[in-house]
Amino acid sequence: MAKPTIIIALLLIALGAYGYSQAEPKEDSGKKSPTALIPAFFGLPILACGVLALNPSRRKHAMHGAVTIGLLGFLGSVSMLPKTLKAEEVNQLKIQSQGGMTILCLLLVILCVRSFIAARKKMKES
Numbered sequence: 273m274a275k276p277t278i279i280i281a282l283l284l285i286a287l288g289a290y291g292y293s294q295a296e297p298k299e300d301s302g303k304k305s306p307t308a309l310i311p312a313f314f315g316l317p318i319l320a321c322g323v324l325a326l327n328p329s330r331r332k333h334a335m336h337g338a339v340t341i342g343l344l345g346f347l348g349s350v351s352m353l354p355k356t357l358k359a360e361e362v363n364q365l366k367i368q369s370q371g372g373m374t375i376l377c378l379l380l381v382i383l384c385v386r387s388f389i390a391a392r393k394k395m396k397e398s
Contacts (some may be wrong), residue, residue: 273383277321280342280376280383285316288308289312290369291309291311291365291369292304311376318342321337321338322338339388345373346377346378356370
């Protein structure tokens with residue numbers, strides 16, 4: 273489960289980098305908003321957990337950490353989507369970024385939960 277976690281983390285980081293690179297600078301300051309990097313801010317600790325999970329002795333705690341961060345990312349991004357969709361001026365980049373983060377984080381949570389269930393069943397059989 274460590275490798276899929278690393279892949280999802282890299283996709284979140286890439287999504288954040290893409291969102292930031294495509295974001296328009298603010299009119300008042302001329303700077304890009306760092307909120308475009310939110311997917312990357314979630315991707316980095318998930319990546320760290322995925323790398324730690326490559327070590328069998330750290331796998332359990334690392335994967336629980338990754339799924340916790342993924343769940344928080346899912347809940348945060350899915351809660352913001354309705355507000356983004358109802359805005360007067362629809363920002364396609366925001367929708368893509370929040371939607372992508374929602375899907376990637378949900379996928380991580382689903383894969384981790386399935387893995388945890390399989391591990392639990394395997395332990396009971398032993």
